[in-house]
Amino acid sequence: MLTVYNLKMPHAVYGGENAMDNITAILKNHQAKRVALFTDGGILASGLFTLPEAAVKAAEAEYYVLSDIPPEPSYTAVQQIVDQFKENGADMIIAVGGGSVLDAAKLASVLVTDEYGVKELLDTPGRAKKCVPTILIPTTAGTGAEVTPNAIVAVPEKELKIGIVNENMIADYVILDARMVKNLPRPIAAATGVDALAHAIECYTSKKANPFSDTFALEALDLILNHILPACDDPEAMEAKNRMQIAAFYAGIAITASGTTAVHALSYPLGGKYHIAHGVSNAILLAPVMRFNAPVCEDRLAKAYDRCCHEAENRCQSDSEKAEWVIGKIEEIVRHLNIPTSLKEFGVPKEDLDGLVEAGMLVQRLLVNNMREVTPEDARNLYLEIL
Known part of the structure; x- marks a missing residue:
């Protein structure tokens, strides 16, 4: 057992009934004008995305959606999403999904720079710095990606998954709303x-x-x-x-x-x-x-x-x-x-x-x-x- 230890957590966590409604106030407090919404095709098809989307609309913020995130993605697939995000820009990231979506969003939040990408973080994860604040909304009751400083990516050439760990990837805000897991298969x-x-x-x-x-x-x-x-x-x-x-x-x-x-x-x-x-x-x-x-x-x-x-x-x-x-x-x-x-x-x-x-x-x-x-x-x- 460790004798020296620490605990790092998100700035704020919202749970309970209608927790999703807190998104509107968060965006207004940050004076967010442009929001990047990370999700995947399954979430869009399920109708779950309408809840956070409505909260963003209520904040009167401009937004766009990045949904081409495959399950268990390779680092190159995540880099493609990161590149799309860098091209479009945003002053707030909201991620709605399972671990793969949340991890991709966390990586995007520290990769606005052109100095390095996902591949470079495989070897030197500590160089990444938080560039854009994040709101993470899990749609599974399992991965814990909404609170960890980890992002897991597949590395095909090594036939392995690797965890990129950097405390800068810890979410700024987490929304735990049980409605998001109600109809999970x-x-x-x-x-x-x-x-x-x-x-x-x-x-x-x-x-x-x-x-x-x-x-x-x-x-x-x-x-x-x-x-x-x-x-x-x-x-x-x-x-x-x-x-x-x-x-x-x-x-x-x-x-x-x-x-x-x-x-x-x-x-x-x-x-x-x-x-x-x-x-x-x-x-x-x-x-x-x-x-x-x-x-x-x-x-x-x-x-x-x-x-x-x-x-x-x-x-x-x-x-x-x-x-x-x-x-x-x-x-x-x-x-x-x-x-x-x-x-x-x-x-x-x-x-x-x-x-x-x-x-x-x-x-x-x-x-x-x-x-x-x-x-x-x-x-x-x-x-x-x-x-």
């Missing part, structure tokens, strides 16, 4: 929800865990374990969806104060090479990695059980029983949500094992956070378990 709600679950439990069992991150990670874990199933299964379960949206935000805060571990590290090659959705690749690896880590973080998993298990009967007594309950609960959730538990469904051959291990071991930025050291042989065994 179940597979997307499931994958992004388990992504948030991974954020919470990884940050809580990270070497970088600290009192700040523990506060948010444990609350997020409690909310997710006890609300993810109704939030995904019942379109009308608005209370559960609201809890999941808050939990995803809390888990994102935990990332900023702590950091994810081997689950995310080993999942990056699965997205980079096979284009498996980020939340799905994390879900496949989550229980195996947690069981691998259990011998060195059993006490933390036991504390998580004490916080999150609200069952009145059949209470676990020992730390090992409690840790196994937590891992078993994760497996139960993944199965119930019909998320694959192996790579067979994605046609990943065993012949690719060496490449997976090599790519996964490159993600030292996250592997160094893992409480139990992950050797190449360990990575090999974890990948074999899910092949």
